[in-house]
Amino acid sequence: xxxxxxxxxxxxxxxxxxxxxxxxxxxxxxxxxxxxxxxxxxxxxxxxxxxxxxxxxxxxxxxxxxxxxxxxxxxxxxxxxxxxxxxxxxxxxxxxxxxxxxxxxxxxxxxxxxxxxxxxxxxxxxxxxxxxxxxxxxxxxxxxxxxxxxxxxxxxxxxxxxxxxxxxxxxxxx
Amino acid sequence: xxxxxxxxxxxxxxxxxxxxxxxxxxxxxxxxxxxxxxxxxxxxxxxxxxxxxxxxxxxxxxxxxxxxxxxxxxxxxxxxxxxxxxxxxxxxxxxxxxxxxxxxxxxxxxxxxxxxxxxxxxxxxxxxxxxxxxxxxxxxxxxxxxxxxxxxxxxxxxxxxxxxxxxxxxxxxxxxxxxxxxxxxxxxx
Numbered sequence: 001x002x003x004x005x006x007x008x009x010x011x012x013x014x015x016x017x018x019x020x021x022x023x024x025x026x027x028x029x030x031x032x033x034x035x036x037x038x039x040x041x042x043x044x045x046x047x048x049x050x051x052x053x054x055x056x057x058x059x060x061x062x063x064x065x066x067x068x069x070x071x072x073x074x075x076x077x078x079x080x081x082x083x084x085x086x087x088x089x090x091x092x093x094x095x096x097x098x099x100x101x102x103x104x105x106x107x108x109x110x111x112x113x114x115x116x117x118x119x120x121x122x123x124x125x126x127x128x129x130x131x132x133x134x135x136x137x138x139x140x141x142x143x144x145x146x147x148x149x150x151x152x153x154x155x156x157x158x159x160x161x162x163x164x165x166x167x168x169x170x171x172x173x174x
Numbered sequence: 175x176x177x178x179x180x181x182x183x184x185x186x187x188x189x190x191x192x193x194x195x196x197x198x199x200x201x202x203x204x205x206x207x208x209x210x211x212x213x214x215x216x217x218x219x220x221x222x223x224x225x226x227x228x229x230x231x232x233x234x235x236x237x238x239x240x241x242x243x244x245x246x247x248x249x250x251x252x253x254x255x256x257x258x259x260x261x262x263x264x265x266x267x268x269x270x271x272x273x274x275x276x277x278x279x280x281x282x283x284x285x286x287x288x289x290x291x292x293x294x295x296x297x298x299x300x301x302x303x304x305x306x307x308x309x310x311x312x313x314x315x316x317x318x319x320x321x322x323x324x325x326x327x328x329x330x331x332x333x334x335x336x337x338x339x340x341x342x343x344x345x346x347x348x349x350x351x352x353x354x355x356x357x358x359x360x361x362x363x
Contacts, residue, residue, distance in 0.1 A: 015338055017235065020235050020237055029330045029337070030330070048292060049278070052292070052294040053275060055200075055298035056200075058267045059270070060263065060267070063271045078272055078275075090236060090241070093234055094248065097244060097248040097249075097256065107353070109233060110356055118320070120309060121306055121310040121313045122322070122326025122344075123340075125323075126330035127302060127330075128302045129331050130331060131295060132299050133331075135295060140296070145303065146300070153307065164294075166295075166296050170293025
């Protein structure tokens with residue numbers, strides 16, 4: 001167990017816990033920036049592998065953080081990173097749950113909901129583009145992403161099927 | 175608030191249901207599924223109460239589905255209920271993720287596995303782009319909100335600024351604008 005690495009993981013992911021808005025995908029760009037750029041824990045290629053693994057894992061998309069922790073410091077790293085991303089915001093929301101019914105629908109609450117929406121949308125779009133920028137496969141990566149976006153927007157196909165197709169296309173052409 | 179509903183489930187039931195939701199869900203859309211399992215199928219919670227919790231889950235930081243699980247667990251069984259629900263939706267999938275990662279490190283040197291994962295990652299971007307585009311369509315009504323969205327995007331993607339700064343500036347600004355808008359729309363009391 002490398003305590004310095006565990007401390008780094010906590011210091012990187014605990015703040016992200018409070019910056020996660022509109023679902024776990026919004027912080028993917030910063031997870032990439034910190035793990036590949038700032039801390040040099042892994043290469044772009046390794047990050048993409050973990051990102052893909054997190055997408056074929058069931059459950060919240062934020063499990064990407066668990067995998068980054070695993071890569072950096074094994075099982076303890078996975079546990080530390082997961083605790084860092086899930087616990088702080090959970091404690092906050094648990095505290096709010098106790099008083100929430102009283103405040104629901106008040107103007108300030110509506111302002112928070114409506115104000116965070118465009119920020120969250122910008123974060124999610126930036127996260128998608130950041131992953132694509134890190135992707136190998138050049139034009140194929142962009143084509144598969146664009147096609148998958150269109151199919152998912154216009155049909156109700158199971159997303160797992162699209163992931164499998166993406167893997168198959170890459171195996172066939174690259 | 176729960177008079178018409180069935181008796182509150184035990185902690186183990188709460189954990190089991192949320193584990194099931196966590197383990198069988200892929201690629202988002204989880205809130206809708208929680209609604210079906212907890213409200214429509216089991217009648218543990220009224221729909222109004224569910225929606226109030228959904229607003230909480232979306233307005234405050236954290237992964238939405240985990241927040242929602244905490245709210246539902248809390249309404250059902252207090253603090254331990256919240257713990258059981260959150261543990262159910264996070265821990266079993268986490269174990270799967272770690273097992274997958276361990277298996278992957280065995281075959282990780284295979285170039286073909288790496289290429290396949292690259293394709294999966296590219297297709298998965300479609301998943302989050304779709305979510306982002308839908309969110310943008312709802313959120314970007316009017317020039318101020320569109321500017322907030324575009325600036326947030328550019329700050330993260332082009333300028334690669336730390337998220338802490340971006341959200342630290344954009345979120346209060348955007349909430350302030352929304353507050354002014356709501357104040358102006360609201361009829362006088």
